Amino acid sequence: MTTVANGVNVQALLDAREVLKGAPEAAQFVWRASSTWRNGVHSTTTVKEFFGLGQEQTHRNEAVFDADHPEVFAAEDNGITPIEYLLVGLAACLTAGVASVAQNRGIQLRSVEATLEGTHDIRGILGADSDVRNGFNDIKVTFNIDADASRQDIEALVAQSQKRSAVFDALTNPTNVTVEVA
Amino acid sequence: MANSWRRERWESFRLLTPNWQSRLPGLRYQGPDPDGYMTTAEITEFIERSAKLSGAPVRTGTDVTSVRRAGDGYRVTTSRGEIACRTLVVASGACNLPAVPRFAGAVPASVEQLTPFDYREPGRLPEGGVLVVGASATGVQLAAELRRSGRPVVLSVGEHVRLPRTYRGRDVLWWMDASGVWDQRYDQVDDLTRARRLPSPQLVGTPERATLDLNALTSMGVELVGRWADVRDGRALFSGGLRNVFSLADLKMERLLDTFDEWAGTRGRDDELAPPERFAPTRVPESARWQLDLSGGEIRTIVWATGFRPDYGWLEVPVVDEKGRLRHDGGVVDGPGLYALGLPVLRRRRSTFINGIEDDAREVIAHLAGYLAVRR
Numbered sequence: 399m400t401t402v403a404n405g406v407n408v409q410a411l412l413d414a415r416e417v418l419k420g421a422p423e424a425a426q427f428v429w430r431a432s433s434t435w436r437n438g439v440h441s442t443t444t445v446k447e448f449f450g451l452g453q454e455q456t457h458r459n460e461a462v463f464d465a466d467h468p469e470v471f472a473a474e475d476n477g478i479t480p481i482e483y484l485l486v487g488l489a490a491c492l493t494a495g496v497a498s499v500a501q502n503r504g505i506q507l508r509s510v511e512a513t514l515e516g517t518h519d520i521r522g523i524l525g526a527d528s529d530v531r532n533g534f535n536d537i538k539v540t541f542n543i544d545a546d547a548s549r550q551d552i553e554a555l556v557a558q559s560q561k562r563s564a565v566f567d568a569l570t571n572p573t574n575v576t577v578e579v580a
Numbered sequence: 581m582a583n584s585w586r587r588e589r590w591e592s593f594r595l596l597t598p599n600w601q602s603r604l605p606g607l608r609y610q611g612p613d614p615d616g617y618m619t620t621a622e623i624t625e626f627i628e629r630s631a632k633l634s635g636a637p638v639r640t641g642t643d644v645t646s647v648r649r650a651g652d653g654y655r656v657t658t659s660r661g662e663i664a665c666r667t668l669v670v671a672s673g674a675c676n677l678p679a680v681p682r683f684a685g686a687v688p689a690s691v692e693q694l695t696p697f698d699y700r701e702p703g704r705l706p707e708g709g710v711l712v713v714g715a716s717a718t719g720v721q722l723a724a725e726l727r728r729s730g731r732p733v734v735l736s737v738g739e740h741v742r743l744p745r746t747y748r749g750r751d752v753l754w755w756m757d758a759s760g761v762w763d764q765r766y767d768q769v770d771d772l773t774r775a776r777r778l779p780s781p782q783l784v785g786t787p788e789r790a791t792l793d794l795n796a797l798t799s800m801g802v803e804l805v806g807r808w809a810d811v812r813d814g815r816a817l818f819s820g821g822l823r824n825v826f827s828l829a830d831l832k833m834e835r836l837l838d839t840f841d842e843w844a845g846t847r848g849r850d851d852e853l854a855p856p857e858r859f860a861p862t863r864v865p866e867s868a869r870w871q872l873d874l875s876g877g878e879i880r881t882i883v884w885a886t887g888f889r890p891d892y893g894w895l896e897v898p899v900v901d902e903k904g905r906l907r908h909d910g911g912v913v914d915g916p917g918l919y920a921l922g923l924p925v926l927r928r929r930r931s932t933f934i935n936g937i938e939d940d941a942r943e944v945i946a947h948l949a950g951y952l953a954v955r956r
Contacts, residue, residue: 553831554835557827557831560821560824566824569820570821571807571819571820571821572812
């Protein structure tokens with residue numbers, strides 16, 4: 399078998415799976431973000447620290463994300479809208495999954511591109527119609543993948559990626575969310 | 581004898597395996613309908629015949645209340661006294677108790693809840709809509725039967741195993757048997773934990789040998805929704821990932837059919853079989869509901885076809901893991917002189933089918949005999 403190089407250290411992930419089977423407490427992670435209001439509907443959110451493997455951890459670099467509304471919402475458009483960040487998260491998560499599963503299955507990837515569309519009826523957030531929900535109505539992800547594999551194998555990659563995706567699960571299943579004032 | 585077949589199955593129940601595959605040591609089906617599927621009465625009779633044939637002492641109507649380690653063996657306490665033994669084979673099965681998710685407790689009291697152990701036939705359910713949860717063999721069979729009774733049926737679908745009843749003119753379980761898929765050994769399976777947790781295939785045994793996949797249910801007017809995730813404010817919330825569980829099942833079925841075709845080709849069996857066929861992908865509902873108001877009156881009954889789990893409450897020996905499963909290696913349990921038979925993929929993929937016991941039993945009992953021989 400030729401060596402497949404998608405840049406994913408699958409052996410480390412498989413080893414971690416075995417270790418964490420016997421140590422569920424080390425598998426408990428906490429992801430964190432903190433945000434500051436700038437002006438109008440513009441805010442910046444920073445992400446740097448998280449908790450996992452029983453201790454505090456730090457990303458190599460702090461990441462800063464600007465969120466705002468576009469000019470058609472009468473805002474300054476200093477960044478993408480918050481709901482677009484959900485598409486960013488979903489695209490990144492499914493793509494990571496495709497690469498990992500491909501590596502594990504010995505499939506060499508040449509290119510993986512995805513386009514995402516979330517349909518959104520904004521009458522919900524505007525309070526214009528109480529029957530319309532605030533969030534996305536539907537999300538559609540279309541992958542274009544060039545790889546040394548049959549169409550069936552590529553479809554299986556994408557299906558398995560969804561099956562093991564944190565963001566796909568977070569979007570398709572309910573999650574308890576607590577928001578409080580400190 | 582054959583208690584679970586007598587008391588824990590619904591009225592229309594039939595085996596998933598065709599009659600000719602119902603084999604027990606020294607006993608095979610000799611009736612007029614080798615391609616048919618046994619009813620519970622027929623299975624019960626088959627098992628009784630096997631017991632008579634073997635001549636083994638069977639104590640019927642006797643409950644085992646506890647098994648404890650005692651000396652170099654075990655003490656078995658039953659409703660009719662105690663039995664001391666050097667070795668013990670646990671053959672109580674993997675389906676002793678229906679598994680129901682915790683959020684069942686949050687379902688409004690106005691909705692009746694049943695497990696497959698309680699369910700007998702559609703006429704005993706209240707009039708009105710039924711939400712069947714789970715799309716393995718039990719779930720698809722009950723959804724179809726309830727729909728035929730005229731009730732509106734919603735089926736909540738998680739990961740499932742799709743199979744056609746017949747393929748290229750033969751029962752799909754003929755293929756599992758003949759092609760050797762069922763003979764794959766537990767120590768050769770890629771992911772044994774997953775193989776042992778595999779849900780039962782979407783099959784039903786009927787005289788018409790009809791396929792009962794999700795497309796068949798959709799055509800009957802059963803409404804499909806995603807995996808039931810939670811209950812909030814009296815509303816059932818379903819996963820929005822329905823399309824992907826369809827894709828996973830369609831792809832796995834195609835891969836299995838490819839395996840069958842390859843086997844038939846290399847073994848030169850193509851001439852005796854119909855040509856290869858492929859089945860339409862599972863139809864995705866235009867917009868699957870992801871919530872349902874359980875107090876609105878639309879759903880009067882919930883049938884939990886969400887699987888079963890073993891009950892080892894009587895086994896007072898520390899051989900059960902944190903998930904309630906017996907720790908064993910091919911039926912050799914993690915306790916001296918203790919063995920198991922009849923669990924999923926115990927030694928091979930066919931282990932839980934009636935015809936799977938013979939080879940497993942021979943190997944496990946050989947180990948048991950060896951254990952006794954060195955400790956004489």
